Amino acid sequence: GAVVSQHPSRVICKSGTSVKIECRSLDFQATTMFWYRQFPKQSLMLMATSNEGSKATYEQGVEKDKFLINHASLTLSTLTVTSAHPEDSSFYICSALGQPNTEAFFGQGTRLTVV
């Protein structure tokens, strides 16, 4: 099956700093990628939909200036958490839409801890 690689798997950062998370589709081109946030023992919350070459579409309540998404190529999308605070600590998961657009493949997730 298709592989989506997410990096890093874990990151600890200080309050006020920014963190970038990468999501790569390794063996297919993904025009659409999704970014999710998952709180402990809860379901996935869609944060934004990222389309290659265009601005991301953010879900209601998600701060686009805080969670910067870039999808500059067909195999890479990045999520940057700017000016991170402890409440941003969470598990972030990306997924990439495979062809023919009926299946999403997920990365391994990134555990972000802000201290």
Place this chain on the structure above:
Amino acid sequence: GDSVTQMEGPVTLSEEAFLTINCTYTATGYPSLFWYVQYPGEGLQLLLKATKADDKGSNKGFEATYRKETTSFHLEKGSVQVSDSAVYFCALWGDTGFQKLVFGTGTRLLVSP
């Protein structure tokens, strides 16, 4: 809008017991239905899927049948193993409007030896 409802967990079973995790959905049109599994500290893996009514998805002993008349996609396995302990998410992919995966809340399965 589209939605998915799963049974609350955790579901606690002994090894070799029969598993059912209920999932029902609300959607317009003809969505595709999925079960994903999440092991501790990891992302989601696709377990099985069905893209049209009466389709049965199956994988690793798990199966689920797309029932349009009852809008359900219940997950079953005849004999669970300790290694099946994980969180299971039911999801749908709508075929109308803005396409995205809609997840249920997840059901944690705990299998003891």
